[in-house]
Amino acid sequence: MKKDIKSLIFKYRAVFVLIILCLVLSIMTPRFIGISNIMNVLTQISVNAIIAIGMTCVILTGGIDLSVGSVVAIAGAVTASLVKSNVSILIALLVALAIGSLIGLFNGAVISKMKIQPFIVTLSTMSILRGVTYVYTNGIPISGLSSGFMFIGNYRFLEVPFPVFIVILIFLITWYVINQTRFGRYVYALGGNEDSARLTGINTDSVKTIVYILSGVFAAISGVIVTSRIGSASPNAGSGYEMDAIAAVVLGGTSMAGGEGTIIGSIIGAMIIGVLNNGLNLLNVSPFYQSIVKGVVILLAVMMDKKNK
Amino acid sequence: MDRGMPILRMVGISKSFPGVKALENVNLDAYSGKVMALLGENGAGKSTLMNILCGIYSMDEGKIYIEGKEVLIHSIKDAQDMGISIIHQELSLLPNLTVWENIFLGNEIYNKLSKRINKAEMRLKAREFLDQEGCSIDTDILVKDLTVGEMQMVEIVKAVSRNVRILVMDEATAALTDSEIQKLFALIKKLTSQGIAVIYISHRLDEIFKICDMITVLRDGKYIGQMDVSEVTKDDLISKMVGRELKEQYPYVKAKPGNVILKVENLSMGDRVKNVSFEVREGEILGIAGLMGAGRTEVAKLIYGEYKKTSGSIYMDNSKVEISSPMDAIKNRIAYLPEDRKKEGIILKMPVGSNMSLANLKKYERKLKKIDKKMEHKDFKEQIQKLSIKTTGYDQIIKNLSGGNQQKAIFAKWIMVGPRVLIIDEPTRGIDVGAKKEIYEILNELKKSGMAIVMISSEMEEIIGVCDRIIVMHEGKVTGTLSREEVYQEKIMKYAMGLS
Known part of the structure; x- marks a missing residue:
């Protein structure tokens, strides 16, 4: 019985960490459980959670995608400029998705066909795209966007921010794909052992390419949300987002080596990071210390994982 | 003493x-x-x-x-x-x-x-x-x-x-x-x-x-x-x-070989495989003997599309086929069980059940590409019973199975796909004596059902005990072909060392 409880706690350890974190924060600062604060946190979490979902798929195959932060920026900038020049919002959104998927396609194709390490390929695209965004925007934020566009990031249904619904939708779709379809099995197989997967007749190149496309598309969606929410596209947008997404995935118990992990874990991971950020803000902790605390929490979480395994 | x-x-x-x-x-x-x-x-x-x-x-x-x-x-x-x-x-x-x-x-x-x-x-x-x-x-x-x-x-x-x-x-x-x-x-x-x-x-x-x-x-x-x-x-x-007498360690059964299914002609890959030709009939086990480095695994991987050939042709039912990837091979109903089980055969972190269904998932796809897990579990249960695979169930991580049971799980994986040609590379490496015999029995069953089997093995006794016909390789070339009647260890060894 005692052992059962222990293994149960271990299995849902991320959830426990999240609950404890929330409890502690609500005691320390009552503002934390105010409805407006909670909704604010949820919006912030949404952006990271969407990227983390795509990142989970990539990491499950044993890869990594560092370019997501730059995709946020370029997708946001292009969408903003289109909206500003009165292109219909729907077309602007489709262009953003197209940009995300093309970048993913490029990453995936180079990684699978040229057999270059994902870390190096996406590190390069991260740098290239950041530069492209600066060139495209001349380094100046694009602001003054129509209210129709700002709807996406700011609309609330029954107090719940619209981006939360987008996360839920993306989560459900990805969860289905990863857990209920052939493709999902192939993702785990590829991450578990690429040679075995290929010799089983799995088209490993195409599975790899698709996960980077997913990651690119989801990052682009995040880019649109970020831009819409603040009503402005900054060329700096999304820098460091790749790290938050990777942290969420790791906190959610996914193995960086691939083949092991869950989408829901990454969502919980993103919530932990979001709540932690928000709590530290509410407690007036200086951003310098916030960064330290975040790093320590991630390290501790992973160390606990290691020890229990 | x-x-x-x-x-x-x-x-x-x-x-x-x-x-x-x-x-x-x-x-x-x-x-x-x-x-x-x-x-x-x-x-x-x-x-x-x-x-x-x-x-x-x-x-x-x-x-x-x-x-x-x-x-x-x-x-x-x-x-x-x-x-x-x-x-x-x-x-x-x-x-x-x-x-x-x-x-x-x-x-x-x-x-x-x-x-x-x-x-x-x-x-x-x-x-x-x-x-x-x-x-x-x-x-x-x-x-x-x-x-x-x-x-x-x-x-x-x-x-x-x-x-x-x-x-x-x-x-x-x-x-x-x-x-x-x-x-x-x-x-x-x-x-x-x-x-x-x-x-x-x-x-x-x-x-x-x-x-x-x-x-x-x-x-x-x-x-x-x-x-x-x-x-x-x-x-x-x-x-x-x-703890028991193993009277019939190699339970050979005679089956009547049918038509030629797989034919390989002048297959070459640089220095490692040179002009290898052979054919396999349905209901026949062809052994490939030879020493390490003789090019046997390379031949298997060439046929399977994992390696690229420099020349030569492969025929299925007398018509030429182009195989440039394992996917192509599987489409032509050729399956390959690799030599290094852990590195190339199984996915260690995955459950036994998912490992077994991995080559055959299309079969379970229903509306919206959803996998019919009920059906998948049913097939799993059937296979573990048929091949007497010892496991606690579908979800047991395959890493925790013994070598023999892992190997049987890979057999099950390919049996469910239903290949016409099965190439097995060192089928009993690192497997204990009892499980070996079970593997041979599985092979015999498949042979009786009309499958054409190519078996690569470094264990001389095994190859003599199980195969209907044997080719011997030495430094990338086929140096001898022997029928079951004329086979004995010394003869294989002579060919394998390139001595005749």
């Missing part, structure tokens, strides 16, 4: 893991200048016992004596300090360091004054150590550029350089070519003449009779006995290991 005093005595060793009694009151002696074979099926407890000796596991009960004095071994370092070394099947050398750097790794010689490492001295000493054991390997070569056999020599020399007194060799010959094995045996003779006690673990009985002086047999974690090699026969040993 007068053996003198054993240098090592392990007495009444017991060890339990959660749920399993791995060793129960086991004894093992080793004598200076003698080779002691440690024999048993997989899972008999050999590795556990050696891990205790080398300080990797701690024992629950028992005593270890060295030169009559009781010793406590708590760590690998303790074991090394007492002169105990183990040479594993997976070598522990660092591939990007040179031979001499590896020999002195962690044991470097320092310049007395400057405290810098003394490279010249180490190089010289390494040369001396190698010469002493009759190895001509260059000390400055990187270990990754050595053959597996040479790496093993270096590993042994490394152990000797550290004043080893008890040397454990675990499946040392598994990956060696025949000539390398001969060299290794010569080296073992040399070591024993220097008074080193060798503990030799191998599945190959022939080797044990050739090189060992004494044998200790374990079965299911229990000590069965210690005997002189001269006192026992192979049959005795097998029955001691398995």
